[in-house]
Amino acid sequence: MKSPAKRMLSQAxxxxxxxxxxxxxxxxxxxxxxxxxxxxxxxxxTPLHIKEAAKxxxxxxxxxxGELNGTFALRDALAQRYxxxxxxxxSADEIxxxxxxxxxxxxxxxxxxxxxxxxxxxxxxxxxxNSKIELLGGKVVTVKLDQARGFSLDAxxxxxxxxxxxxxxxxxxxxxxxxxxxxxxxxxAIRDIAIKHDLYVLSDEVYExxxxxxxxxxxxxxxxxxxxxxxxxxxxxxxxxxxxxxIGYAAAPLHxxxxxxxxxxxxxxxxxxxxxxxxxAAVSGSQDxxxxxxxxxxxxxxxxxxRLNAMPGVTCNTPQATIYAFPDFSAWGIESSKLAQDIxxxxxxxxxxxxxxxxAGKGHLRxxxxxxxxxxxEEALDRMEAYLQSLELPLQATATN
Ligand SMILES: Cc1ncc(COP(=O)(O)O)c(C=O)c1O
Numbered sequence: 001m002k003s004p005a006k007r008m009l010s011q012a013x014x015x016x017x018x019x020x021x022x023x024x025x026x027x028x029x030x031x032x033x034x035x036x037x038x039x040x041x042x043x044x045x046t047p048l049h050i051k052e053a054a055k056x057x058x059x060x061x062x063x064x065x066g067e068l069n070g071t072f073a074l075r076d077a078l079a080q081r082y083x084x085x086x087x088x089x090x091s092a093d094e095i096x097x098x099x100x101x102x103x104x105x106x107x108x109x110x111x112x113x114x115x116x117x118x119x120x121x122x123x124x125x126x127x128x129x130n131s132k133i134e135l136l137g138g139k140v141v142t143v144k145l146d147q148a149r150g151f152s153l154d155a156x157x158x159x160x161x162x163x164x165x166x167x168x169x170x171x172x173x174x175x176x177x178x179x180x181x182x183x184x185x186x187x188x189a190i191r192d193i194a195i196k197h198d199l200y201v202l203s204d205e206v207y208e209x210x211x212x213x214x215x216x217x218x219x220x221x222x223x224x225x226x227x228x229x230x231x232x233x234x235x236x237x238x239x240x241x242x243x244x245x246x247i248g249y250a251a252a253p254l255h256x257x258x259x260x261x262x263x264x265x266x267x268x269x270x271x272x273x274x275x276x277x278x279x280x281a282a283v284s285g286s287q288d289x290x291x292x293x294x295x296x297x298x299x300x301x302x303x304x305x306x307r308l309n310a311m312p313g314v315t316c317n318t319p320q321a322t323i324y325a326f327p328d329f330s331a332w333g334i335e336s337s338k339l340a341q342d343i344x345x346x347x348x349x350x351x352x353x354x355x356x357x358x359x360a361g362k363g364h365l366r367x368x369x370x371x372x373x374x375x376x377x378e379e380a381l382d383r384m385e386a387y388l389q390s391l392e393l394p395l396q397a398t399a400t401n
Contacts (some may be wrong), residue, residue, distance in 0.1 A: 004304050009269035022350035035297045036348040037368045038348040040176065040323060041160050044179050044241040046278070046294075047289035053281030057274040066273045068265045069257070070249070072098020077283045079105040082251050086208075087222035088232060088252045096260050099271050101206045104233035105149070106132050107263035108202050108250060109168075111235075112231075113138040117167040120158065124151065126204065141166070145359045148290050150317055151178040151326075151360075155189035162193065164273040168200040171220060174207040177357045177366040178326045179319020181215055190224045200228045209239025210299050210370075221251070225291040231256055238323065240282045245390040247271055247279045296325055300367070300377050307381040308367075309390055310379075323370025326354065330363025331390070331395045340365055347383035 018038040024334040025032050069075065082088045082095075098104040105128075113119060115137035121130060123142040130140045143161045147150040156170070169190060174181045182190075194201050201220055208217045221230035235248030250260060264270070301318070304325045308316040313331035329339055337353035343365075344350045354364025369377055 016204065017356045018344060018350050018352050021206050021341060025344065027350065032348050034344075034348045034350060035372055035376055036350050036379055037377070038352045038366075039371060040184060040238070040368050040387055041215045041243055042238060042241040042293070042323065043371050043373060044293050046241050046245070047282075049285050049289075050240060050242070050278045050282045054274045054278035057277035058160060061275060064271055064273065066276070068270050069094065069261050070270065071273070071280070071303050074218060074280050074283070075084055075249075077280055078249055078251070081283055082219075082232075086205075086217075086219040086232070086253055088219055088227060088237055090227075094251060094254050094257055096250045096252075097231075097271055097276060098235075098248045098250060098264055099246045100237055100243075101204060101233050101235045102128065102248070103264060103267065103271075104235070104248045104250040104260075104393050105202065105256070106229075107260040107267075108231045108233065108252075108256070109133060109136055109138070110263045112200055112202075112257040113255060115116070116165060118163055118165040120161055120166060120169045120199075121358075122153070122169075122171065122175075123156075123360040124175070124177050124354070124364075125170075125358050126176050127356060127358075129170050129172075129202075130206070130247050134217050138167075139165070142175065142357075142358055142360075145178070145180075147360060147396075151175070153182065153186040153189055155186070155193065158190065159196075163196045166197060166199060167223050168202055170202045171189075171206065172204045173204075173220070174211065174217070174321030176204045176207065176322055177324050177352075177354070177361065177364075179317070179324050181211070181217060181320045181324045182217055182220075185205045187218055187220050187223060188199065188222060191294050194229060195225060203230055205232060207322045210294060210297065210323055212301060213293065213320070215320045217321070228253060231260075236279050236282050239293075241293060242278070242282065245272070245275045245278060271359045297370045300374055301325070303374065303377060303379065304367065304369040306349075307385070311385050313388070323368055325367045325369055326361075326364050327367065328364050333396045334392070336361070336363055336365060338366055343384060343387060347380075349380040349383050349388050351373075351384075 075095040079092045167384040231252040236242040316327035352366040354361030
């Protein structure tokens with residue numbers, strides 16, 4: 001059995017994906033004009049009133065240690081929003097402020113997962129959750145989403161995947177990489193399975209603000225009898241363009257939060273105190289900035305979906321949420337990590353291989369449309385289209401996965 005640190009090292013190697021290749025190309029040729037569509041980083045600057053609040057905090061000398069679970073003002077504002085928007089009945093004490101969703105996920109998993117426990121993830125998945133499970137000595141059990149029905153839940157497959165060792169289901173809703181939002185029907189099916197087998201649910205809702213059209217986000221913890229078994233995690237990362245601020249949070253019954261706090265305080269004491277002041281401005285101030293960013297992302301989403309669908313051998317569903325498109329290139333018959341590699345080598349457009357997100361991602365690429373301005377995205381699509389046209393390969397009639 002490897003020590004946790006060694007397990008972490010072997011997992012960490014898996015976690016860089018195509019970013020590493022793009023970095024190598026840039027190091028070899030500093031003049032290479034690389035367009036980064038592989039990293040899920042918002043293209044916007046953090047809204048001004050949020051930055052001003054953090055600056056004011058610094059000027060006022062809010063630079064010392066604070067409450068271990070996060071400032072009361074931030075927890076209170078988040079609890080209020082959870083009650084009003086997500087319909088999850090939590091108090092300020094049932095919120096834990098963390099260093100991003102990453103730390104919220106890690107502390108939840110460390111609290112609930114022991115060596116040998118099984119955790120079910122829906123495939124395609126967000127790989128960083130899996131590496132945490134493995135780091136803790138847990139076992140990742142994948143359940144394929146139904147690609148033919150737009151990567152929606154196969155409830156029977158989920159039910160059948162539960163074993164006596166299963167402890168938890170991880171839900172990423174809205175989903176990175178597919179951009180799908182789980183329907184109420186899907187969430188009710190997950191609820192029924194969680195209750196039937198007495199499982200916890202870790203619900204990663206970091207994209208809950210990056211939602212397009214008239215789609216409505218549903219938190220699974222708001223469904224009857226789910227509050228008690230669900231840890232909901234989210235962050236300012238994607239919705240407020242605050243990925244570098246490292247402010248996330250968890251909402252869960254007090255007994256979970258108290259255990260998770262033991263993890264976070266030993267890891268990092270608490271998140272940056274003046275960054276939390278910025279976060280208060282984000283949650284309490286006008287939400288127009290979020291609407292504006294989503295409107296801008298939507299233009300890029302519409303561009304990428306129409307351009308990809310016009311390319312030979314490519315089909316792309318319209319993402320309901322997130323900043324990712326997950327097009328199917330399987331008609332080209334090229335294994336997706338090779339295709340992503342070929343694209344970055346030949347076009348200097350970095351995209352992620354669908355396989356990075358599990359077996360169900362075979363034949364797909366994940367392309368972040370929210371990380372570069374509209375014109376750069378157009379340029380990236382032009383380069384990809386020209387590259388595909390240069391391939392003298394027959395298209396296959398059926399998908400490979
Ligand atoms: C589904 C999902 N969860 C968590 C994270 C990490 O969030 P944070 O930067 O707040 O730790 C990401 C980042 O891309 C993500 O896509």
